[in-house]
Amino acid sequence: MRDRFMKVSGALLDERPDLAIVLADIGFGYFAGAGVATRHPGRVLNVGIREQLLVGFAAGLAMEGLRPIVHTYAPFLVERPFEQVKLDFGHQGLGGVFVSVGASYDAAAAGRTHQAPEDVALMSTLPGWSVHVPGHPDEVEAILRSTAAGTGLDCIRLAESANPEAVPFSSSLTPVRRGSASAVTVVAVGPSLAPVLEATAALDATILYASTIRPFDADALRTFMAAPAVVLVEPYLAGTSSAEISAALKDSPHRLLALGVARHEHRRYGSRSEHDRAHGLDAAGIRRSVTDFLASAA
């Protein structure tokens, strides 16, 4: 996903004179090596390892009519400069495209300092932001091209894991599989789709896919949901979108199982797949949780 992001954002700079890529060292090597920084020396802007400045500086560009694409690791894009994100963009009424890498524990071996499974929850507290969680490089390209052409506040969360096939980009929930009138509804976000499909292959389930999780598509959930049971699978902090689902179904009695990264600090290194397994986000873990959830209602 990150390779596609870098390739496409470089191409977008060729196409659009109002775009600028703003970096805090991380990622600059690619744009320099690919010749993008040479072609557009004024619009590939590296502020150094200064993440508060990264966001404030990008806001200054936006203030003068440029559309900044701001890129670094998730903890340094969302958590460290969170007040700058809140005030320098949202409060000033400015727009920009924030693109993070290092989703949740993609950098598992790097430890907690480079992990931010809380990022979507944090961004969700801010008004006006669209949060995109693509599940395939083709989706990254579609989302990036769409958001770069816009004027709003967009955050794109890149992950190392990807689904085998892309889902055509839509800001709505997309039905991937339809179950019977008594089927459980499973909302799979971004790269969660592949393990969700594997986990529910033998179950009567309607699978809805989201690559844009904010704003949440409440109408589609109400439209496609059959039985009053919903499973939410998010590849970041568990329960991040629970309130959205509760609000969407406030007039409908329902049960909700929210799967995601556990809130406790999982103090381990290793690999992403090992952390998936530990948090029950691999196919086996999801199957186990969904089966237990459905059995508990029987």
Added chain:
Amino acid sequence: MQLSARSYEDLPALITLMTGDEKHGRASESTLDVLWVLYNRVLKVDPQAPDDPDRDRFLLSKGHGPMAYYAVLAATGFIPLDALPTFGRYDSILGQHPDRALIPGVELSSGSLGHGLPIAVGVAVALDLKGRAGPRVFCLVGDAELDEGSNHEAIALAGRLSLSRLTVCVIDNGSATHGWPGSIDERFRLEGWSAATVDGRDHDTIEAALSAAQQDRPHVVVAEVE
């Protein structure tokens, strides 16, 4: 108080129209003369065209105690004088920290310290990118505000980028908790800025320092006040 005041001598009376933020009275007094000089002698801004793309940009980073700022904006025609007594009210455009969405001519919504200078650096770079040769970018910060680390990220980068259109004014009323050994202007010079320290109540000196054209580097004016 007649609501037609337009002179420097009127400013203290205008400030007294705004009540409810007495704890920041000192902050407001400290900026008064620099703000007056900026708006009357230095900035190329027009209250009739506050969004003119060729205007100078002024970012008040030190948004605390904005009564002096509002008084100057009123005296120079950016906001109506009769807005001043509404200060802090629910439906007022004038809050205890300024909001660019509410006040014509205000470039920055400020109040949280350490935001204005990084944004000003971005504005200066954007104007370079857009080839607008005319506008200068001014940013006013407080000496205590310089404690915020984000400022030092911006000071370093502005120096490396030789942002000659950027001028920062530091209002130094000696309120930084741990002070600035070796002086504030030395901190900026270290990063490649030109610097001047002036009497923050002497209008002619302030004007000369803020107007000084810089060829190849950003400029800081430290305005010392009591």
